[in-house]
Amino acid sequence: MDGRDAPDDGKPSGAVVQCAALSKSFGQTLAVNGLSFDVGRGEVFGLIGPDGAGKTTTMRMLTAIMEPTSGSATVLGFDTRRQPDAIKERIGYVAQRFSQYGDLTVAENIEFFADLFQVPLDGRLERTRRLLAASGMEPLTERLARDLSGGMKQKLALMCALIHTPEALFLDEPTTGVDPVSRQEFWTILYELVAQGMTLVVSTPFMDEAERCHRIGLMHRGRMLAMGTPDEIASERSSLEDAFMDLIIGHGQE
Amino acid sequence: MSEAAILCRDLVKRFGAFTAVDRVSFEVKPGTVFGFLGPNGSGKSTTIRMLCGLLLPTSGRAAVGGVDVARNPEGVKRQIGYMSQRFSLYQDLTVRENLEFYAGVYRIPRRERQARIEEVMTRTGVIADAGTLAGDMSVGVRQRLALGAALLHRPAIVFLDEPTSGVDPISRRRFWTLIGELSAEGITALVTTHHMDEAQRCDELVLMRTGRVVARGTPADLIVAHAPPVILSVRCDRPQEALAIVQKTSGVRRAAVRGVRLHVAAEDDGLAERLDAELTSAGHACTEVRRIGATLEDVFMELAMGEAPP
Incomplete structure (x- = not known):
């Protein structure tokens, strides 16, 4: 293995994601303001907040698509600024907007992403078959991606993000606009991955989605207002939504 | 006016x-x-399109604001306002400019335009931002602006498509207060959503599946009529592995992992003890088996995943 490929800090880290004072400005706008958190292996971590909170920007920095303005982040031990390619090879990313090829079939899309990630041909067919079975998409292999329902599109995006057997998955609002049944099916697949050792970082504006995470960070206008398990943040008295409202008001961000 | 705002009788659409x-x-x-409410493919969107005068029914009748959708689809459009997540406001126009644009689209007579725009801006609480570019505003304010644009021509009925998804809790509460005010004035709101917290705020709900209405009533009615008898929240070791055991336990209708817990829909109260025993003996010590209240999501799962209507 090439020396370049070794994680930056030289020692195996327990944390899959680590960020310290991570910030991003676009001109005058401070979109992400000093985020610091860790995500452990096999954890489901949720970035929870309304549109405009900075979730997508944070995701882009963690997946090494965008450089921070200040602060730092490491994923699987690799620094996002210095070793972005090492990260991209080892993670899967499901973007908010449909980013598969509408005029390719389900099978062609998976093949395309397998090529893109240089998945070895040996074993590729088996892996594709298993992914299609796990997502229930076997009957749809020849359907054009643009003809899939919202829930099915998300499953296709997930399969394309899993084809190269990543160690961690980043999902940006994966179930926006998806009906509750499809959402449940999608999370069933995600939990099966977690049981096999996958680490998930999910962003969502929905409190009921937040409750599906092991730990969450509530974001509002670029800041992390609270971090902990959903139970810790929502006490016996209040719901997660009420707790979030109190935090927004308490931080004078109303 | 006792006439129904929206009326559907045996509405059919075939492709x-x-x-x-x-x-x-x-x-x-x-x-x-x-x-x-309804899952994808339930016929929900097709029904809405017919009610908006965008698609002609195959048979049956529907009237919106007293206007027959088959005989006068253009007349229907004048009765309604439509607000959608995807219905873009122009990001590089100000609040006022966006409203001026829509006032033109709805053909509001020129001499009434300014007064109407002021009225809508005041009512939706965006008047302070009249000169702000839509793209520079937060989502919560943009939602209210979108609603304002849908109200310019003073429709009796507004169609709201997932109106508060992605919005922060404070803005959401403000938006629904506004809807309540409109409702008190006699304006009817038809909301479509996949989010149970929005469904919860409706006066009445209809749930569609495979082209049919499978449930109707207030949120409370639906929970009483259709929710599983008992819902349990279980906290145990290794919930993902425990799931298989739970699903095989008799009396369990449905179970799913939710974070560190299992959400279990059950037939009877006695299940709590049985589950605790089953799980513990299988090596998944339970720290909590608690009965919780059923929500619309439980109703939705029950109706959308249970046996199909005959």
Whole structure:
């Protein structure tokens, strides 16, 4: 293995994601303001907040698509600024907007992403078959991606993000606009991955989605207002939504 | 006015051999906030399109604001305002400019335009931002602006498509207060959503599946009528592995992992003890087996995943 490929800090880290004072400005706008958190292996971590909170920007920095303005982040031990390619090879990313090829079939899309990630041909067919079975998409292999329902599109995006057997998955609002049944099916697949050792970082504006995470960070206008398990943040008295409202008001961000 | 704001009688839409909407009937009283739920492929969108005058029914009747959708689809459009997540406001126009644009689209007479725009801006609480570019505003304010644009021509009925998804909790509460005010004035709101917290805020709901209405009533009615008898929240070791055991336990209708817990829909109260025993003996010590209240999501899962209607 090439020396370049070794994680930056030289020692195996327990944390899959680590960020310290991570910030991003676009001109005058401070979109992400000093985020610091860790995500452990096999954890489901949720970035929870309304549109405009900075979730997508944070995701882009963690997946090494965008450089921070200040602060730092490491994923699987690799620094996002210095070793972005090492990260991209080892993670899967499901973007908010449909980013598969509408005029390719389900099978062609998976093949395309397998090529893109240089998945070895040996074993590729088996892996594709298993992914299609796990997502229930076997009957749809020849359907054009643009003809899939919202829930099915998300499953296709997930399969394309899993084809190269990543160690961690980043999902940006994966179930926006998806009906509750499809959402449940999608999370069933995600939990099966977690049981096999996958680490998930999910962003969502929905409190009921937040409750599906092991730990969450509530974001509002670029800041992390609270971090902990959903139970810790929502006490016996209040719901997660009420707790979030109190935090927004308490931080004078109303 | 006692006439129904929206009326559907045995509404049918077929596309070739496929029946998308299969004899749907319901009535919406004026001033109601009416929610429309259903999984993808339930016929929900097709029904809405017919009610908006965008698609002609195959058979049956529907009237919106007293206007027959089959005989006068253009007349229907004048009765309604439509607000959608995807219905873009122009990001590089100000609040006022966006409203001026829509006032033109709705052909509001020129001499009434300014007064109407002021009225809508005041009512939706965006007047302080009149000169702000839509793209520079937060989502919560943009939602209210989108609603304002849908109200310019003073429709009796507004269609709201997932109106508060992605919005922060404070803005969401403010938005629904506004809907309540409109409702008190007799304006009818038809809301479509996949989010149970929006459904919860509706006066009445209709749930569609495979082209038919499978449930209707207030949120409370639906929970009483359709929720599983008992819902349990279980906290145990290794919930993902425990899931298989739970699903095989008799009396369990449905179970799913939710974070560190299992959400279990059950037939009877006795299940709590049985589950605790089963799980513990299988090596998944339970720290909590708690009965919780059923929500609309439980109703939705029960109706959308249970046996299909005959």
